[in-house]
Amino acid sequence: MFQRFIGLMSGTSMDAVDAALVQIDAQGSLKLEAQHSLPIPPELRTRLLTISHTNAWSADELASLDIAFSEHCTEAVLTLLRIAKVRPEEVVAIASHGQTIRHKPNLVPSYTYQIGDPTRMAIRTGIDVIYDFRRKDIAVGGQGAPLVPAFHQQTFAREKQSIVVINLGGIANVTWLGPKGQVLGFDTGPANTLLDQWIHYCYPDKSFDEDAQFARAGQVQTDLLEQLLRHPFFSKPAPKSTGREEFNLDWLKLQLADQEVPSEDVQRTLTELTATSITDALKTLPQQPDAIYFCGGGTNNPLLMERLAQLLSPAKCDTTKSLGVDPQWVEAMAFAWLGWCYEHKKPGNQPAVTGASHPVVLGAKVLHQ
The missing domain is CATH 3.30.420.40 (ATPase, nucleotide binding domain)
Known part of the structure; x- marks a missing residue:
């Protein structure tokens, strides 16, 4: 019933x-x-x-x-x-x-x-x-966030396995499901929100970077990436949550002040910011995962998914589709x-x-x- x-x-x-x-x-x-x-x-x-x-x-x-x-x-x-x-x-x-x-x-x-x-x-x-x-x-x-880890535990936990579920929404959040029923979770920082805000600022007719074409045209600016990663949220211990109040276009423009960075390089660097901040966050978990599963709109960003797989290797990376749940839903x-x-x-x-x-x-x- x-x-x-x-x-x-x-x-x-x-x-x-x-x-x-x-x-x-x-x-x-x-x-x-x-x-x-x-x-x-x-x-x-x-x-x-x-x-x-x-x-x-x-x-x-x-x-x-x-x-x-x-x-x-x-x-x-x-x-x-x-x-x-x-x-x-x-x-x-x-x-x-x-x-x-x-x-x-x-x-x-x-x-x-x-x-x-x-x-x-x-x-x-x-x-x-x-x-x-x-x-x-x-x-x-x-x-008050994230709330999805309880659902992740209900739906995705596997006995005797260490699993991570990462939601790539506007903000990224991670859920760690331990082999003995443990659960931890927290926001890691921006996933899509800065990417979407920046391309819309550069091209007002676009609300997202389709197939990461804009980002692929650029190069990672290492100095800018390091500067963005100095945002205090990234080093803050869990529990923690964030949103547009901290990661928004005004903040990004402030970081770009007095710099001549090509717009496509900014998009590429923001992609790297998402991938790097998630990778760094996983290093703080009590146990490294046997497998990592992604869900959310960011799974449609091929460049982001490529970089995550590279940075998180040798852990197995897949979407929640392989666990029987469409990552979009x-x-x-x-x-x-x-x-x-x-x-x-x-x-x-x-x-x-x-x-x-x-x-x-x-x-x-x-x-x-």
């Missing part, structure tokens, strides 16, 4: 809302039934990007974006239901991550903030919505699973990962009626 949940995920790149319809059995094992990715329109994406890294906005703009993003998520859900030919009453709940516009777990007081009005979504879809997954972890002393499935955890009152955080004082049931719920 299984229950259906829909997981919604929009990450740091803010390029699309991913919606995954999953079947989850009584043991928490998942099966992906249907999926749909709805690109975020340029105008909405620009507004989201602006509000996420500036203070030049009003309460009216925040409220308007909250509604607009919720409507976009609702459209993704309704399209997914049509694709799957599933009725709303056949879905237990939508588990919506929302769109992060601020994540500052190291401030006092610490906070994280996601938008995407769950009440409107519940009313329009006719499905209960579980939301606000990060703030309870922060309330008990955690970073891991995060959306993870939030569907976190929704299932909420529904069954099971903790969804990992204190060893986030630094929380204890496990907690994550999320809150809005009924559709």
Whole structure:
């Protein structure tokens, strides 16, 4: 017997809302039934990007974006239901991550903030919505991120094997699954976010570097790479998490001030920054992995995947597809699973990962009626 949940995920790149319809059995094992990715329109994406890294906005703009993003998520859900030919009453709940516009777990007081009005979504879809997954972890002393390691443990852990799962989203995060059931995880730094921001700055009609063509035209600037790696986040011990608040275009421009670096060399160096920072992060694990599995949008970047395989050799590198889970849908499935955890009152955080004082049931719920 299984229950259906829909997981919604929009990450740091803010390029699309991913919606995954999953079947989850009584043991928490998942099966992906249907999926749909709805690109975020340029105008909405620009507004989201602006509000996420500036203070030049009003309460009216925040409220308007909250509604607009919720409507976009609702459209993704309704399209997914049509694709799957599933009725709303056949879905237990939508588990919506929302769109992060601020994540500052190291401030006092610490906070994280996601938008995407769950009440409107519940009313329009006719499905209960579980939301606000990060703030309870922060309330008990955690970073509120990353949250996917608990799902990775549920789905990918192998007895007597040391496995690493790396999500290459806007920000990269690593999960170590030890041979005796251990789990650790933390953000490693930028994966796609700086790459996407830089090419869009150079070519406003491009939102990402397709097939890494722009990066391949450049050369790694060693001095610039070393300068970027001096960002204090990279040497900070876990638990730790980050986002656009630290790694953004303004920060990158500051690093490039008074330097004449060809734009393609910057793109190539940013690719190397992602690969090097991930490689360095893995050196801090209690045990080196037997195998490394990648998921997220960065798996579509051939140059990044080549460099990671070279730097992480001789460890076996592959994507989560070889473990039976499409790498593009891991995060959306993870939030569907976190929704299932909420529904069954099971903790969804990992204190060893986030630094929380204890496990907690994550999320809150809005009924559709």
